Amino acid sequence: MGAGPAGIYAADILDKSDADVTIDLFERMPAPFGLIRYGVAPDHPRIKGIVTALHKVLDRPNIRLLGNVDYGTDLKLDDLREFYDAVIFSTGASSDRALDLPGIDLDGSHGAADFVSWYDGHPDVPRTWPLTATSVAVLGVGNVALDVARILAKTADELLSTDIPQNVYDGLKASPVTDVHVFGRRGPAQAKFTPLELRELDHSPNVEVIVHAEDMEFDEGSIAALRASKQVDMIVKTLQDWAIRDQGDRPKRLHLHFFHSPAEVLGEDGKVVGLRTERTEYTGDGNVRGTGEFHDWDVQAVYRAVGYLSSHLPEIPFDHTSGTVPNQAGRVLDLDENQLPGVYVTGWIKRGPIGLIGHTKGDALETITSLLADVDTLAAPARPEPSAVLDFLADRGIPFTTWEGWGKLDAHEKSLGEPQGRERVKVVERDEMLRVSRA
Structure with missing residues (x-):
């Protein structure tokens, strides 16, 4: 859950492992890249250049983007367990x-x-x-x-x-x-x-x-x-x-x-x-x-x-003092410090909002190492077929976006900037982002 740098780095490492895996990246925004798009100052093109590397990860066939889906509102933990062996939360920190x-x-x-x-x-x-x-x-x-x-x-x-x-x-x-x-x-x-x-x-x-x-x-x-x-x-x-x-x-x-x-x-x-x-x-x-x-x-x-400060996720333990999810090497722990089966964290919600963007790679590696070590103990989902979650979202009337949709929005923003000699002009309104992405 979360298609910012932390989530994408985790997907990258997992996809490169020996595991036979398909990965869905859920994102609350209609567009991917999280902190890069909505947390980095606009006059930082060098940092925004990280998007190029993240883009290559999302281009892979085993990784699928599902945007405009809000955990806790559009779906809950039991819903995710119906479709996936494991869930990684990489929702970052966006509050003061x-x-x-x-x-x-x-x-x-x-x-x-x-x-x-x-x-x-x-x-x-x-x-x-x-x-x-x-x-x-x-x-x-x-x-x-x-x-x-x-x-x-x-x-x-x-x-x-x-x-x-x-x-x-x-x-x-x-x-x-x-x-x-x-x-x-x-x-x-x-x-x-x-x-x-x-x-x-x-x-x-x-x-x-x-x-x-x-x-x-x-x-x-x-x-x-x-x-x-x-x-x-x-x-x-x-x-x-x-x-x-x-x-x-x-x-x-x-x-x-x-x-x-x-x-x-x-x-x-x-x-x-x-x-x-x-x-x-x-x-x-x-x-x-x-x-x-x-x-x-x-x-x-x-x-x-x-x-x-990270926000408390529904159904997930949370330490309100540190603003993080209690975990051991990325494995989420409940109130009794027992592992919550099949649930993991990475990025700022795991370790707090410190360090640079690149530091989340180490977080992701530790978390994915834990997940791969747990593979034989993970409960199999009831509906693992890739189309099942899409049917679920469609039945709930959730206008989700995809990687193909991001390509449309990306091209649209660049076309808005072209007459002014700018690389792009960012679309702000959610409805407009959805209209372009889902056209």
Whole structure:
């Protein structure tokens, strides 16, 4: 269940095994590719290039795509067991992790995942976004935080060469934002973004990236992290170079702040009017403590980018603290820590939303290894013939899409972009996606 990178990698590994297998990939969206299509910023063509490899997997005859099918609504676990020997859940993480902060529920306070879904043209979110702030705060120093900050700071015309839908372009075009402030609770050596993601901030001719020299502090734990990781060293060197350079005159500014722990979102008449942070300091081991020194920032919107959270799947055990399905090497465990027969997980719902897209390959390999070891113990389905599940969906009136249908939608989106010299323009409306895919 789930035709994003995690599900497709699992299908790839299983298909390449010695097992005599056919695989159906169910997807809640009418289109495949999950996080690549609806979670990666549109100005990341390098990452979106992963689609080429995933496309080759879905082209194989033993793998079938069944889109626009929602687990828990259109079918349940017992239904799947009627057609399949085993079920792998690879549904990812698409919700925002909560942040316990006074004022976090004020109008103008947003979750990063919701904003990402909007600018990526997710069919299940509103078509408009309240882009009225001139100064914005982003809480977090991971890759998603930088994506959000970059999209907010860039001009809409810079993104016109990407696949952003017209409504997203129109919204960003009207945005009055001039300053975006990104806040990290710890120091530069503890930042979670990648060197490539960081350097991309400075590529815009319209955005000045500003780093403050007083934030370039390091304790023994930080120095050890620098020596142990080439990636950390590259991040810090880039930040240090930016901290000592002269500030330019680009029309928009993206500020990177370290040692600022969010303390309160300030409000007036129910709306965000500022952010209060507490200055922190190192404790010697790379961690930080509060200093009691507070600073109020004049911002009119706050975006929390403190992590994604998976959703609880019906009939499947769920750890609400970690946001994952309890499992042992991919085998789903019930409340008594016994294996749930024939049920497996992979990807973010298995290990949490950490790491890059490529890291899900290791998850998939572990899960498929477990599944193949269990083959002789799996219960045979009552209706294993490939047509049975199609009849089931048709009888329920579910307008499912197929790999052939994706080919039609893919061609349609490319045709929309061609007159503008763009690779594609993403179709947003679910009904339109279905109309084109099922034509």
